[in-house]
Amino acid sequence: MKMQDLQYICKLIYESFHIPVIYINENDVVELEFTSLNIESPFHTSKQEMLKPFQFYKDHFPFPLFVTTDYYENYFMIQVMDHNQYKGTIIVGPTLPYDLTNERVNALIHDMPIRKDLSEKLVHYYELLPRLSNMKFINISMQLYYMLFQKTLDPADIILKNIELGEDLLKIEDPHVAISQKRENVSFHHDFMYEKRLFQYIKEGRKDEFLKIYKLSPEKGELGVLSKKSQLRNSKNLGITAITLATRAAMEGGLHHEIAYTLSDLYIQNLEELTDMKTVDAFMEQALSDFADRVRKHKQHRYSKPINRCLNFIYTHLYEDLTLTSLANLVDLHPNYLSSLFKKEVGISIAEYIQRTKVDEAKSLLTFTNYSLLKITTILNFHDQSYFTKVFRKYTGVTPKKYKNTLEKGQ
Structure with a gap:
């Protein structure tokens, strides 16, 4: 990628989201920087010191890597490669968790072993940083990645890949690498x-x-x-x-x-x-x-190995057309024997188990998404909406529409 293209992309991200963007080359030299002059971290005496935690990982990772410092600053990094050769890293941040209110900032500073004058600078510094939800920050990383490489990413894959790298990266002294780890652990007053x-x-x-x-x-x-x-x-x-x-x-x-x-x-x-x-x-x-x-x-632990394999396969392929034959081929058993073994261990037939599991999934989709009944019918591989309604009512006692209406009234 040409430097002028890289400069254009970095500038566009900064001007679109008002988040600092820095590009350091393979020699750890800052070549591009887009940031507000007013945002200066009170924790570092120089930019070199601030960038030091980001110079630890030169192995290729083809996805955005998220870093949270000990002071709740959130960053993500994307490597720039040329013919599989490392050329540099784009660093976007810092931002703060969107739910870090002023009251919580004061409580956070109260727990920090720092001087009073530094506390005042820290409050001012936090006031200047943009606050973003974790999902928005991930979406920004996906947008930048697409602009650089024209490749789409799945947010769930980004999360799991960061988790897989976490154990190695957590050994670094300063950054605590994980996605959105700096929020409270479970919310009880929000969604x-x-x-x-x-x-x-x-x-x-x-x-x-x-x-x-x-x-x-x-x-x-x-x-x-x-x-x-x-x-x-x-x-x-x-x-x-x-x-x-x-x-x-x-x-x-x-x-x-x-x-x-x-x-x-x-x-x-x-x-x-x-x-x-x-x-x-x-x-x-x-x-x-x-x-x-x-x-x-x-x-x-309740089931034999072949039945566990079938249960796992049903769970991971629930949106596909599941049949007794395909499951029998999976575990290398005769369909009739597998059918008998499944009913003996699980207590119901394979066909009924698949239907029940799909109905449970349909209930989750009706509860947690805005999917239409037609879409749920299609993605769960029911023959048609009438058949889906019949099966759903068989195991829940109500139609999908009535189930959805009951949920909406309850909220």
Whole structure:
């Protein structure tokens, strides 16, 4: 890519979103910079010192990499490559979490071991930084990536790839690499459907889906404030509430109550021992996802290996046309034997299990999306809307339309 094209793209991102954009070349020299002169970090004495945490990773990663500093500054990086050779890195940021209100800033500063004069500079610095939801920040990274490489990205893939890199990158002293890790762990005063979906995934043992939406803050609403004086105490209080709700969801998902309560006590005790926000955030992600993982393993332990493979295949291919023959080929068993084994272990036939699972998915789509009945019928591979309605009513007692209307009245 020509430098003039790179300059145009970086300038366009800065002027469109008013977020600082810097390009450093392969020698770690700043070649392009678009930023407001008023935004100067009180934590660094020079630009070189500020950029130091971003010079640690030269291996190729073909997606935006998200970084959050110890002071809640959010950045993302995109590498510029030429014939598989590293040429430089575009750094976009800093921004702040959209829900970091002035009250929470004061509580956060209260927990920082810094001088009073630096506290005042920090308040001013935070006032100048743009505040963005995590989803918007991810969308900006996708837009920049497309402008550079003409390649589309999926936000869920970006999240999971950042998680996979997380263990190595967390060894770096300054940045805590994860997507939107600097928000409170679970929201109780904002989007009720977001919270409901989080704990529904724990109940169902769907760890990957839980992690995908856990990393994304809702666009509206604010987090509950359970301690006005200390942001660390506030995070711990919210964490304790989240663990309590996750414990209940895991028991509803089949996890034995003694195991669930023991985990709850252990996690709350460990949570109270933590001394900084970054560790609390990482701990809560691990704790809540562990509940989901344990529910999944509990469900799998009930069945033989062939049946578990079928259940996993149905779950991951639910939007496809699932048949007894395709499942039999998957586990290398005769269709009649698989059918008999499935009903013996699961208690219902394969056809009924697929229908029930698709109806459960349809309920989720009706609850959490604006999809029309026709679209849900089509993507779940029902023959037609009339047949979908018949199957849905068979297992729920109501039509999809009435189910949707009941949800809307309840909200």
